Amino acid sequence: MFFVVKWAKIKLLAVGVTVFCCFAGMMVAGQRAQQVSGAAYEELYPDLYVDSEGTFEPETGKVVYYTFDDGPSKNTLAILDVLKEKGVKATFFVTGQEAAGIDSDAVLKRIVEEGHSIGIHTYSHKSKEIYQSVESYLEDFYKIREKIIQATGVQPHIFRFPGGSVNNSFADPAVQKAIRIEMRRRGFIYYDWNVVSGDDKSYMTDTQTLIQNIVNGAQGKDKVVILCHDDSMRVSTAEAVGPVIDQLTAQGYRFDRLTESVEPVQFNHNDD
Numbered sequence: 001m002f003f004v005v006k007w008a009k010i011k012l013l014a015v016g017v018t019v020f021c022c023f024a025g026m027m028v029a030g031q032r033a034q035q036v037s038g039a040a041y042e043e044l045y046p047d048l049y050v051d052s053e054g055t056f057e058p059e060t061g062k063v064v065y066y067t068f069d070d071g072p073s074k075n076t077l078a079i080l081d082v083l084k085e086k087g088v089k090a091t092f093f094v095t096g097q098e099a100a101g102i103d104s105d106a107v108l109k110r111i112v113e114e115g116h117s118i119g120i121h122t123y124s125h126k127s128k129e130i131y132q133s134v135e136s137y138l139e140d141f142y143k144i145r146e147k148i149i150q151a152t153g154v155q156p157h158i159f160r161f162p163g164g165s166v167n168n169s170f171a172d173p174a175v176q177k178a179i180r181i182e183m184r185r186r187g188f189i190y191y192d193w194n195v196v197s198g199d200d201k202s203y204m205t206d207t208q209t210l211i212q213n214i215v216n217g218a219q220g221k222d223k224v225v226i227l228c229h230d231d232s233m234r235v236s237t238a239e240a241v242g243p244v245i246d247q248l249t250a251q252g253y254r255f256d257r258l259t260e261s262v263e264p265v266q267f268n269h270n271d272d
């Protein structure tokens with residue numbers, strides 16, 4: 001009938017401890033404490049916590065956050081070259097893949113050295129496996145986080161769910177909700193998107209179509225988070241970067257990278 005309060009859980013357990021102290025019946029208190037302290041997976045990976053302020057900096061003007069999932073690959077290098085030439089910062093939600101023709105750790109390092117944000121996407125990208133349970137999600141997440149830290153020395157605070165945070169066809173809604181709550185409890189912040197490039201539909205999508213999709217999708221939005229993919233198949237995604245930057249800059253947008261200080265764009269769901 002005893003439980004251990006870990007420092008990282010003190011805030012969440014505060015209510016439970018109060019209840020514990022106030023109830024005379026130990027059984028009732030024990031059941032309540034268990035509900036508040038949560039499931040066994042909360043005990044896993046005791047170093048998988050980050051301190052995120054939970055406060056976001058105010059944004060002014062029209063801003064674009066260009067984001068790339070599923071890299072690194074040789075297309076990441078092509079994108080980095082364009083971003084450097086244009087003086088633009090972006091965000092890369094990376095995987096653990098070892099794509100042909102590159103040294104993945106060196107690419108991760110270059111992303112950080114050139115001032116871009118690095119976030120967690122997934123190690124394996126095997127959605128059916130990682131969304132089986134909170135435990136399997138944490139296992140995959142921990143693996144890619146370790147790779148990023150070893151390659152770059154940077155501890156990522158931000159991440160993106162494969163398939164997005166909700167209505168993901170691979171995940172049971174209840175499991176995904178539990179994952180969202182658990183990741184938030186551990187201090188990580190996830191970012192969805194509000195503009196799609198369309199490069200997820202096919203790696204054959206031509207460059208001009210991607211540019212048009214992005215530029216049209218941005219219309220009327222002050223804050224734009226663009227979903228793109230920099231895996232090795234999507235050459236046109238890299239080719240679109242320069243024209244997209246030019247056209248949206250001409251429309252008064254500035255480009256920035258996502259950090260935990262940027263209020264996230266998230267799909268609607270009620271986790272409270």
Ligand SMILES: [Zn+2]
Nearest residue numbers: 069070162163
């Ligand atoms: Zn992905």
